[in-house]
Amino acid sequence: MIERALKGSPKYWGWVFFLLAVISVGFMCYLYQLKNGLGITGMSRDISWGVYIAQFTYFVGVAAGAVMLVIPKYLHHYQKYAKIVVFGEFIAIAAVTMCLLFIIVDIGQPMRMLNVLLHPTPHSMLFYDMIVLNGYLAINIIVGYNTLLADKKGLPCPGWVKPFIYLSIPWAISIHTVTAFLYAGVPGRHLWLTAVMAPRFLASAFAAGPSLLIMLLLFVQKVSKFRVDPEAIQSVAKTVCYAMIVNVFLMFMEFFTAYYSHIPGHIAPLEYLFFGLHGHDSLVGFMRFSMLAGFVGIGILLVPALRRQNGWLIAGVASVFIATLIDKGVGLVIGGFIPNPFETITEYSATMPEIMIAISIWAVGALVLTILYKLALSVREEQQIA
Amino acid sequence: MYDTGKVITGLVIFVGIFTFAFWYTTGTAAPRPEPKLDTPEIQKMAKKQCIEDTQFMITTHMQLLNKLRDQALRDGNRWYVNSKGEKVWISLQNTCLKCHSNKKDFCDKCHNYAGVDPYCWDCHIDPNRSEL
């Protein structure tokens, strides 16, 4: 089946080579970082995690989002999703790959990565994160590949794959719960020390993952003969909408607790992110934009008349995707470090090489996704002809 | 399916280029290094003997150093009791390099020859030189 990724139009190859070019530039930046140290990034003694870990967190969510298709299809036999589940699973594979890369580039001594296996430490949440992420990658490769292979041969999905499908459901929840625990379990970082961290992570994940899927499905219909049932896309869009509403609701909870209790420590990071603190406001624009985009997205997706028009639909899910990307992929991590333990403020801004490395990891994700989608589309097109 | 022959030829060429540095140097072997033992500390010793016997030290010093490192740093036990029952204070800079005060002619000599670059020296300093 894999060989199908090697047959493609000049446009396909152009895209692949473009991605490879971006990746190689990023790779050079990474070599530069390896040689000189993480000091080439915008991170500092006070802001010790930056865009890498923030993006890692975001893409764990995107990966977990696939479960929003798996549950209806396999637990409720919602057959409209039968043909598109695999596209969700392939997003998960690409996203987890990106997560692992973001971790690797963030680590100060990547050669010692294996220490995590050599010295397993069950009291560290990072240890569990490693287990669940790699497990989720494996599960999705097994399930995605085998269900697609069965479709290709026109056979039902083999019985031994079923348990993996059911396993993938709690597993998807676990990857994002454990990732939330990385933050929610450390004392002294007020923005993170909240019991709704994991629920909020899941809500934003179930908004972000499926919105990416909708954008991709609408796109592949343009470039291939594969047709998706519009009702299926409408259902996914509703999922995005409700998940995003829950996400915004939980965010409102954070605001209420902080501002009604008047506890300065709880207010400070929110103040920094949305209003600026002691004259420091480099993220305010982004965070407000994110908030606005979230509301716009919900507004569009909530109105059936708008949601049914592809143009509006894309605008809606793109808004949600960007809103969650800024909120979780930037604000959450940086906001946790501000103010620092001495209640002073150090701001963070990513450097060029750092941004290039992050972009090239996006490109790796896009490349993995391109190849996997190519396989899936070729099988689906054959099915349609048959 | 595809041109298996071509793929394999391609692979062979790729592997060949990639490992160029390794096979190119075969046959041009440098003379076997002789790490020097003529430091004042060692001269003073009645029996010139490291903490374990020489053959063991040559072949296994890396594992021993790793073990002693963990024992000193992680278990907080700085005494090594060697196979003869003697006690040795564990410290790379303050014990090992006290006798082997000629890092260049001892450690580096073999390491360079073997093409290894142990990360010990990324942190540990040669106590006989006060500057980097």
Add this chain to the structure above:
Amino acid sequence: MSMDRREFLKAAGLSAVAGLGAKGAFDLFMPGDVDASEHEGHSEHGEGHGGVAEAGPKVRLAMAIDVLQLKDHSKVDKIRAACDNAHNIPHWDSKDDEIKWIWEDEYEHVFPDTHNEYLADEVRELPFLLMCNHCDDPPCARVCPVEATFKRPDGIVAQDYHRCIGCRFCMAACPYGSRSFNWFDPRIPLKAEGRKLNPRFPTRMRGVVEKCNFCVERLAEGKKPACVEACPDVMIFGNLADPNSNIRKVLRERVSLRRKLELGTKPSVFYLV
């Protein structure tokens, strides 16, 4: 006021014998000074409280800092220099890249949770010395995925630079900002300064986290921590688990503060005011 040599060696010896098993450095410096009765510990005598014995380990090393003495600012400089030299700590120009084991800050930043705008001027302006608190329940060690940072039985929260993968989870978890990461090779500024290094201690490499280690390497040799040696009247080091130790005596007599107690980390660094 600092712990006398005998008491100090007792603590060091105990840390080796009671805490860490096997034969500690102690034997080398003061053979026989730790006798059986001593490592039974004083815990049985308890400390009042209806005769209830103090539970817990026999050794818990701790530091009390007499902040009032630091009005003489030269002592701050002396202490910092002693630590920097003992541990080959580099000086970076940029605040972002800084490596700090012990440094000064004002009350307002040291105790932000108990910020008090009506605080006496005298206290407000004191230079508090900040360092790793060697917490009894250290969150940094809890989160480390490879046990590169871990709590020893004598209470020291140690850092194993050989094992650290540089994930910086510990920096996010430490509520006291005690940890520094080597963003670049620390030897660059050491070389540029042309510093005379302490030949008895290593430098660090790029990509690992470091912090105050309570001079564990000096304790092992029966020496006092470098800062204690520099200013024994300011830095009072000893065994918190021993009710008769100097540090316990001074804590009984003077008012002391600890940072962010509400977080439950149980810091082992005390500020005497």
